[in-house]
Amino acid sequence: MPEPAPTTAPALSIKGLTKRYGDGTLALDGLDLEVPAGSFFGLLGPNGAGKTTLIGAVCNLVRMTAGEITVFGEPGSGMRARRMIGIAEQEPNLDKFLTVYETLLYHGGYYGMSGSESAERAEQMIEAFDLRAKRDVEAPKLSGGMRRRLLLARALLHRPQLVILDEPTAGVDLELRQELWSYIRSLHRQGTTILLTTHYLEEAEALCDEIALISDGRIVARDTADGLKRQYGVETLEAVYLKTVAGGRIRLAQEAEVQ
Amino acid sequence: MSAAPPTVVEPHPWRGLAWLTRREFHRVLKLWRQTILAPVIAALLFMVVFGLSLGESIAGINGFEYRVYIVPGLIAMAMAQATYSNNSSTIFQARNDRYLDDILSAPMSAWQVHIGYLAGGALRSLAIGVSLTALALPLTGVPLEQPLVLLAAVILLIAAFGALGIIVGIYAQSWDNQSFINNIVILPLIFLGGVFYSISRLGTPWEQISHFNPLFYVVDAVRYGFLGASDVNPAISLAVVGVITALLIGWAQYLFASGHRLKP
Numbered sequence: 001m002p003e004p005a006p007t008t009a010p011a012l013s014i015k016g017l018t019k020r021y022g023d024g025t026l027a028l029d030g031l032d033l034e035v036p037a038g039s040f041f042g043l044l045g046p047n048g049a050g051k052t053t054l055i056g057a058v059c060n061l062v063r064m065t066a067g068e069i070t071v072f073g074e075p076g077s078g079m080r081a082r083r084m085i086g087i088a089e090q091e092p093n094l095d096k097f098l099t100v101y102e103t104l105l106y107h108g109g110y111y112g113m114s115g116s117e118s119a120e121r122a123e124q125m126i127e128a129f130d131l132r133a134k135r136d137v138e139a140p141k142l143s144g145g146m147r148r149r150l151l152l153a154r155a156l157l158h159r160p161q162l163v164i165l166d167e168p169t170a171g172v173d174l175e176l177r178q179e180l181w182s183y184i185r186s187l188h189r190q191g192t193t194i195l196l197t198t199h200y201l202e203e204a205e206a207l208c209d210e211i212a213l214i215s216d217g218r219i220v221a222r223d224t225a226d227g228l229k230r231q232y233g234v235e236t237l238e239a240v241y242l243k244t245v246a247g248g249r250i251r252l253a254q255e256a257e258v259q
Numbered sequence: 260m261s262a263a264p265p266t267v268v269e270p271h272p273w274r275g276l277a278w279l280t281r282r283e284f285h286r287v288l289k290l291w292r293q294t295i296l297a298p299v300i301a302a303l304l305f306m307v308v309f310g311l312s313l314g315e316s317i318a319g320i321n322g323f324e325y326r327v328y329i330v331p332g333l334i335a336m337a338m339a340q341a342t343y344s345n346n347s348s349t350i351f352q353a354r355n356d357r358y359l360d361d362i363l364s365a366p367m368s369a370w371q372v373h374i375g376y377l378a379g380g381a382l383r384s385l386a387i388g389v390s391l392t393a394l395a396l397p398l399t400g401v402p403l404e405q406p407l408v409l410l411a412a413v414i415l416l417i418a419a420f421g422a423l424g425i426i427v428g429i430y431a432q433s434w435d436n437q438s439f440i441n442n443i444v445i446l447p448l449i450f451l452g453g454v455f456y457s458i459s460r461l462g463t464p465w466e467q468i469s470h471f472n473p474l475f476y477v478v479d480a481v482r483y484g485f486l487g488a489s490d491v492n493p494a495i496s497l498a499v500v501g502v503i504t505a506l507l508i509g510w511a512q513y514l515f516a517s518g519h520r521l522k523p
Contacts, residue, residue: 022523061363082270082365096352096358109281112270112366
């Protein structure tokens with residue numbers, strides 16, 4: 001099958017993305033964001049800021065109220081765009097009827113890989129993510145760490161160009177976190193664009209070329225970690241975070257306490 | 260850990276559908292005792308108890324021995340319930356445990372996802388229908404008079420109840436919702452649709468009221484396929500079932516295409 005011509009389009013372009021849920025909650029408020037191809041991009045924000053909704057909209061898992069999404073220049077809802085995205089969601093969502101190997105094999109199939117190609121790739125990912133001993137174990141019988149490994153292996157199985165990681169190391173021990181980041185870094189070095197959401201600010205600072213801060217469904221700041229610190233005249237990314245996205249909330253909480 | 264270089268692959272036009280179909284078959288076959296064996300035994304018990312044991316003391320209907328007369332309805336009932344239960348439970352479980360996200364984010368069209376899920380119920384239903392027919396032929400001597408009509412009726416039955424299962428699986432808030440529809444709606448309508456009797460024996464107004472029961476036409480079309488005799492013209496039955504099937508398929512397709520209740 002012919003490979004598409006190399007594109008100079010951003011990995012992800014989002015214009016005026018709005019999502020209002022049925023209960024009236026405005027999760028995304030005309031959000032604009034561009035993630036350059038080949039970048040390691042961090043998305044930081046408090047719970048409820050709109051990170052997961054944003055990721056869901058990009059991955060065809062949330063219905064947009066308004067806005068436009070393109071992935072490497074392709075319309076976000078189109079098949080080519082979907083083929084280029086790999087997502088590891090925050091909560092393990094593994095098919096309870098499938099073993100580790102089958103989870104990977106079927107995922108490759110859903111993404112259009114042939115049986116032999118998917119089988120070969122599944123074995124590669126089992127090796128890469130240290131899942132060999134659990135190859136024939138069903139997902140519900142895996143430990144939390146093993147499920148997290150499998151989620152990442154599944155997200156990367158079809159060799160996506162844009163990998164979206166939603167809190168991939170939440171609840172993961174230090175050793176596994178280092179292993180996962182080492183793998184993700186090597187993928188990034190080979191040209192894969194990574195979009196990461198995390199609550200670990202030091203992790204975002206160490207890994208990401210650029211960081212966007214999201215609050216109340218809008219991007220409120222965006223730059224490199226050093227650029228953000230300069231822009232806000234502070235020493236740490238945590239201080240930037242507190243001044244921007246968390247500042248308003250903390251101030252409100254303090255005012256409420258005083259009253 | 261070592262990384263392989265990422266490459267771009269064009270989405271294949273039908274492989275996703277093939278793998279989703281395979282996954283649904285995998286689920287049905289993995290749970291074969293529950294999905295195939297149990298419904299076959301249940302329907303077989305009906306045939307043995309009502310047909311072979313009590314049938315001797317019940318007068319024949321429309322020129323057929325009672326044990327023969329009830330076979331098509333019992334097979335239709337078992338197939339309809341199996342298709343419905345399969346699709347409603349597989350969709351509900353995938354939604355509930357959120358592994359449906361892996362399907363919805365994949366490069367598959369709404370039609371492909373729809374057909375993939377219908378296929379699982381179809382396999383289960385056909386496995387039950389073929390097994391029951393194979394057992395009923397020697398046990399009761401039921402004939403197979405109109406195989407083409409039977410084929411058409413079975414295809415429509417599977418599509419209609421498969422789509423209904425998908426719709427309920429998408430709307431259901433709990434496991435109770437699905438069994439409620441099965442026990443309170445489908446089962447009574449099938450029983451009242453002439454599985455065990457001919458509606459011509461009901462008399463006015465129950466005979467006329469039975470014509471408003473859509474499941475009567477399903478049972479009647481399948482009965483015509485087996486026996487070559489039915490309460491209404493088989494063309495009418497197939498047309499009614501065809502319209503119902505088209506409406507249910509359209510509804511299920513709308514849900515997949517719009518993401519209504521599948522995606523927030």
